[in-house]
Amino acid sequence: MTLEELGIREAIKTLKARYCYHIDLKEWDAYADLFTEDAILDVDQSVSTRGRAPNPMPRVTGRGAIRTFMPQLLDPADTVHQVHSPIITVTSPTSAKAIWAMEDVVRMPGFHIEGRGHYHETYVLTEGQWRIASLYLSRTWVEILQGTEAGPDLG
Numbered sequence: 001m002t003l004e005e006l007g008i009r010e011a012i013k014t015l016k017a018r019y020c021y022h023i024d025l026k027e028w029d030a031y032a033d034l035f036t037e038d039a040i041l042d043v044d045q046s047v048s049t050r051g052r053a054p055n056p057m058p059r060v061t062g063r064g065a066i067r068t069f070m071p072q073l074l075d076p077a078d079t080v081h082q083v084h085s086p087i088i089t090v091t092s093p094t095s096a097k098a099i100w101a102m103e104d105v106v107r108m109p110g111f112h113i114e115g116r117g118h119y120h121e122t123y124v125l126t127e128g129q130w131r132i133a134s135l136y137l138s139r140t141w142v143e144i145l146q147g148t149e150a151g152p153d154l155g
Contacts, residue, residue, distance in 0.1 A: 005090045011130045012088055012096055012123055019132070020081040026074065032067035036126055040134040041066050077108040083119065094125040095133075102137070112146040115139050 015034060022031035035041075041060040060069045083100040090096045100119040106112070117139035124133045 004093065008090050008093075008096055008130075009088045012098060013086060015123065015130050015132070016083055016086070016098075016100060016119075016121075020083060023070070023074070023081055024079050026071070028067055028071050031070060032063050034132055035063045035066055035135075036124060036131045036133045037063050039063055039066060039132055041069070042135065043137045044139065074106075077106050079107070080105040096123045096130075097121065098123070110146065112144075114143045114145065116141040 019031070019034055022028075022034065039062065060066050080103075082103045084103075085101045086098050087100075088096060088098040098119075098121050100121070101116075102119050103114075103116050105114050117137060120136040120138065122133045123130050125131075
C-alpha cells in the first residue's frame, strides 16, 4: 500500500465520520455536500438475512434531491448512526469503494427501531474533495421497539 493510498483511505474515513455527524445533527446542507451532484442514495428497508424480498425505499438521485429528501424522512426523528470496520478499496487516485458495518437508532413518534447492517458505497474525488457517489444500505438485523414493520406514518 502506498502513502497516497493511505491518504485516500483516511480521507474516506473522515468523509464517513462527517456523514454520521451531519445526519444525526440534522445539518442538511453540510450532509448534502458530502455527495456528488449525481449521487445515488438507495436504502433497503428489509432484513436481508431473513430471506425477505428487498423492500427498497424510493431511490434518490442527485445532491439536491438528497438534500430535499432527508429532512422529510428524519427531521421528526432522534437518530444515532455509527459505522465500524471499513473495508476500503482504492480503485484509482480519484475513486474508491467501501463496505462499512453500521448501527443506527431511529426514534420518532410512534416508531422506534435499532438496526444493524452495511453501507456499500462508492466515492470520487471531485472539486478537490472526496464525496459519496453512491450509497446502498442493506440491513442484517432490525429490532422494532415501537410501531410496526410498515415503519413510521410520514403522511
